[in-house]
Amino acid sequence: MRNDITRRDALALGLSAAAVAATGAPANAQSAIKAADVPAPKLAIEKGATLRMLRPVRFVQADEDVFRANAAKFTKETGVEIKVDFVGWEDINQQTAVTANSGAGPDIIIGFSDAPHIYIDKLIELTDVADYVGKRYGGWLPLAQRYGKKNKSDAWIGLPFGATAGPLIYRKSILKSVGFDKVPEDHAGILDLCQKLQKAGKPAGFALGNAKGDGNGFASWALWSHNGSVLNEEGDVVINSKETIAALNWVKQLYPTFIAGTTSWNDVSNNRAYAAQEIALTANGVSLYFSLKNDPATKAIAEDSEHQLLPKGLAKISPMAGLTLNAMVFKHSQYPNAAKAFLQYMLEKDQYEPWLNANSGYWAQPLAAYAEASVWSQDPKVQLFKDTMKTTYYDGYAGPISTATGAVSADYVLIQMFASVATGAATPEAAAAEAEQRCKRYFRRQK
């Protein structure tokens, strides 16, 4: 631990250095973010408190650098030593499960989206901190409220730190060459565009393999944009509906226009195909754009690329959920006040803004006031990610979040439903019925 702190201190007061390195702007520059004058909750930090935290591994290096520097600053100001471990995205769920079941381990875990709802009995409420930062920074955005609050309640069980989205990314010049300025918002228009792209030899490609992020993102969008959903608001499984059948029939028509092999794609396949100029249209996080932009060999592709929210189809707004970082404090922690104080500290402007900027748009803020952060005005192609957490769509839409909502996406139920119809292995009716059986199995204890 001592070594960690020394190393962090040696980051040349890491916070400023890392923020400058990541964003090109000093962390203490004049901020446009307004903070309301709200009394902070009185959290008496326990004497001799030490904390251990797990969080998903950084996607951009500056994420980790600034996060560690912020933690070191908290240690310096409060004397609370903090050990932060970064673990792989695929491992965080298992480690959270072991921590929750064994009642031992980290005090704080930043998991994904619905994690607090799965371990709700093992967590302490964070309502006081959530209310404070909410009032101070312009209020929590809809997706943050959805994942942070206990169902049908104003009690906060998680503190969302940000979300990443997977909108469309396309080649402007290629779309223009087939007569489109952007991707149409209606299903018929999208199909027409994809058919023309295929004829032009630069097809579209959306993951239909067991890809946790991109595959689920495409399948959910295809369903939601037809006004279909897994659950209704009461939590009944309604996947086997005429809306789902319509979505399946549409994907069946769309799939032949894709580049070959999308049913075997994992989360990196579309990145590679796009970077290799094999495809002109896909859906991805901002990471693809940045990797293209930062490599001289592919910079021209980045310059010719544009982002666009997933088309609405029949929905009223773009049906796109965001993968959310969601912090939890466990009941087994000996220092719950220190843990809450730490999370509160990390969400304060002096810490959160440099961290948000350092992520270059990869994570979007959960609190409205942070929309003024400089990261959103540095590159127009990244601006679209700013409102990721304004969406009203989420895993398990439109029902209550539960253990089962995450399980349905982890088991790739929607992806397999679409893939089996796209490849002709099942009829839309049979695929919808099978998905319904799986969903009912997962949701059988949730009512």
Place this chain on the structure above:
Amino acid sequence: MSVTTLPPLALAPRQPSWLVRLFDYKPFLIVMCLAPAVGLLAVFLTYPLGLGIWLAFTDTTIGRKGVFVGFENFQYLLTDSLWWNAVFYSVLYTGIATFGKFALGFWLALLLNNHFPFKSLLRAIILLPWIVPTVLSALAFWWIYDPQFSIISYLLVDVLHWRSSNIDFLGSPWPARFSLIAANIWRGIPFVAISLLAGLQTISPSLYEAAMLDGASAWQRFRYITFPMMMPILAIVMTFSIIFTFTDFQLVYAITRGGPGNSTHLLATLAFQRGIAGGELGEGAAIAVSMIPFLVFATLFSYFGLARRKWQQGESND
């Protein structure tokens, strides 16, 4: 010179201590010698197996303790087309891959049993696919089968111009199934070849010399000497191979994760996906437990069908 002799010491026979006597007691000694092994088996084999079987009869999920539900998980699986699909593919995968591994592995073992230069080096190289961690070889195959960047497609399309488009190895069910079987065969050949080679080297050359003097052809020497002599080791290696193949996980999970359309799920990958990723520990355990009858059957078949044939012991077949 006078010789004096000391009177013999009147040593009273010493009674061995109770501990010595205890360890001299044969039944106790047997128990004591077996205890560490039994303890290890209990802790590392019986407990996990027992826990797995118990979980299969509960509705435990990750983050929630379950209750006993009897055969409910198994009843559900019988109605689940994906479980039936995984059973089908597990049997197919094991059958074809085992046949392939044995055919090629036996052939390789016969080749390696000959005398040639750098024999030892070549035998060591043959082992490479077996030594490389499975996940690494799976990643290599994943690249080989990539729909856009496959080296095979590149050769056929761009170099040899034999095809106009890339091969979609993993994009539809049957090509994906056979692609995984090919990867498993490649990985399993060294184990079979080296094991059978060890068996081949135990066959006495005098048998072959005698057969040659009698004018036996190469095929007859193989048919009447090599094959029967190899039968016991074939049975053991086949039993292990069937078990390893049927319970394979890493190759399939790393390359397809059960896709496309759940067509390449083995029971092991389905158990992991439902039990760990999906959080349904009880159902995942039930899928894992459902493998046991298949494995027991395969083991008994190998044992009774191959290893216990009377003709190996000088008697005729029943």
